[in-house]
Amino acid sequence: MIASILGGIAANPWTRAALRYGAIAVAIVLFLLSVRCSGERVGRMAERLETREKANEIQRRMLEAAARRPRDRGELVDRLRDGGF
Numbered sequence: 001m002i003a004s005i006l007g008g009i010a011a012n013p014w015t016r017a018a019l020r021y022g023a024i025a026v027a028i029v030l031f032l033l034s035v036r037c038s039g040e041r042v043g044r045m046a047e048r049l050e051t052r053e054k055a056n057e058i059q060r061r062m063l064e065a066a067a068r069r070p071r072d073r074g075e076l077v078d079r080l081r082d083g084g085f
Helices: 002-011 013-068 073-082
Strands: none
16 A cells, blocks of 8 residues: 555656655755854854853952952051042
8 A cells, every 4th residue: 555655656757747746845944043043053152152251250350350359458557548449
């Protein structure tokens, strides 16, 4: 039964052409979906990179501020007296 149906499909040139064009259309749709998924993945990676750069900038500023802090109470008092705090 199935063999006769497949044989009938293969024998008819119009059916073969329709199957060929259908296969091409399915391939194009799958390609476009693949491109869309990879685009979304690239967008997420770019967003993650931007977030990481912001976090690194904040951490760098914190480290710079820690490097400029007074070392002891005497240095703190000197800064407060000079008005440079």
